[in-house]
Amino acid sequence: MKIRYMLLHAYGMGGTIRTVVNQANAMACLGHEVEIVSVVRRRDAPQFEIDPRVTLRTLADQRDRVPEDSFGRRAWRRLRGRIVPHGEFAAGYFTEGVERAVMDHVSSLRDGVLVTTRPALNLISARRGHRSVVRVAQEHLSLDAYSDGVRHDIARHYGALDAVAVLTRTNMREFRRLFPRGPVVRIPNAVHAGHARPSRQENPVVVAAGRLVAQKGFDLLIPAFARVARRHPEWRLRVFGTGPKKAALGALIEEHGVGGSVELMGRSTRLQDELADASIYALSSRFEGLPMVMIEAMTHALPVVAFDCPTGPADVLTDGTDGLLVPPGDVDGLAAALDRLIGDRDLRCRMGAAAAETAGDYAPEVVMPMWENLFEELLAGRPPGGW
Missing domain, CATH: 3.40.50.2000 (Glycogen Phosphorylase B;)
Structure with a gap:
């Protein structure tokens, strides 16, 4: 299957970036066609290793200059409205050009699975994505972490998505209360333990x-x-x-x-x-x-x-x-x-x-089949298991 993961900054550091890169790598290892779409790029190289079978695409290369807020951007938001709510933690990234690039890219897709990874991107996918694309929103934080405006937009627009994936059972209860008509599923992040060396409890x-x-x-x-x-x-x-x-x-x-x-x-x-x-x-x-x-x-x-x-x-x-x-x-x-x-x-x-x-x-061998099963169910037009 074709799977696209959209990250705000795939070249940055952070738990969400590392988690999504690990997911993409695992899906490529399973033989799927995988792409990571980075909304912005502010470094020359990714900070986490990306499997060579994963395609990496950038929508807004900002290595030469990081754009600042401007009167034009504020006016554009007043005149055109905004999809990315002001209270979203990453709202400052979404200048007119960046938001437009994301909307254009999302609206151009016609197949496969699109996985978006924060409210700003989830809302654009919900409002601009084509119904021929399976759209899955990942939520990496508690609802309580968001402003009232972000929660309002989630409740209003996430119903257009095919699934909302949250990390914990508490998250699932929260989202189902706010979003009672939508398919909310729990899939935790995978932790790659490998051959983890156990602590000997010797060092203070x-x-x-x-x-x-x-x-x-x-x-x-x-x-x-x-x-x-x-x-x-x-x-x-x-x-x-x-x-x-x-x-x-x-x-x-x-x-x-x-x-x-x-x-x-x-x-x-x-x-x-x-x-x-x-x-x-x-x-x-x-x-x-x-x-x-x-x-x-x-x-x-x-x-x-x-x-x-x-x-x-x-x-x-x-x-x-x-x-x-x-x-x-x-x-x-x-x-x-x-x-x-x-x-x-x-x-x-x-x-x-x-x-x-x-x-x-x-462990990945426990978590990754959850993702594969979810995508297969949605592509087949079935509601996700557990909903």
Whole structure:
């Protein structure tokens, strides 16, 4: 079958990009004709390896100059209306030219499957895609993460799509409440464990990873770990990732006097080794879709301490079995959970073994057949299973 995946920026970094590239690669390995369509291009080369059997296309090459907002763009939106709502996190990418390029490309398609991967693209597919194309929207975040305007447009327009794929059972309930007449299916992201090396629980290291942005809650994790460090000065917190909050987080580390215990590690090409060499994974996010790095950590038999934020952690973890869940934003609770695991190696080993078993539910050989079956059902004109 012919499958097209549309990403905002296939050349960038991030969990959605990596997940979609992995899906495309897996489908190409299964013998399907696969294309990735990148709406914009701001780098010379993709940051994630793309199978040579996957075609990569760009709609707006912006390597020479990233366009800024302008009076013309604002006027165009007033006069022509907009498909991409203002509250969409990536709305700033959609200048007149970019939005038009996406609409023209989507409306030109007449066959195969089109998979779009964020609300802006899902809405364009719903409103401009041809009915001869099977249109599948992927949602990588909780509905609560979106503004009222985005949720309004989802409820109004997603009914034109053939399926909406969400990551967790909680997401599925949310979307079915907002979107009761549409086919909503749950397909989690696949995690490529490979030959994951299990943690030996020997190193006094807590690992966290993600973009240095407010969503990831590292400003909550640092003060929580500062309380732990007073009781366990030999332990270290290593935070992997880059982003606009780096300076503020560095200042927070100094404010709490944990410069010798907390490190902002930047981007790593050997994150899997760093996970295997750690003893605990911490997730302090304010909201998530399905936390991929957390599940990757679990493949290395790492127990998890996580805020019970919307929506991912509780859909994966069983509190007290493979990790510890803490009320969202509860810094004291996060510190207490970290302290509990740090002080009990046997508990870490038991929870880590359970975490590795849980992570098996997200292996590609479990997840990819779900996608293949969904596409085959929709191409045959049948409603997706489970709806």
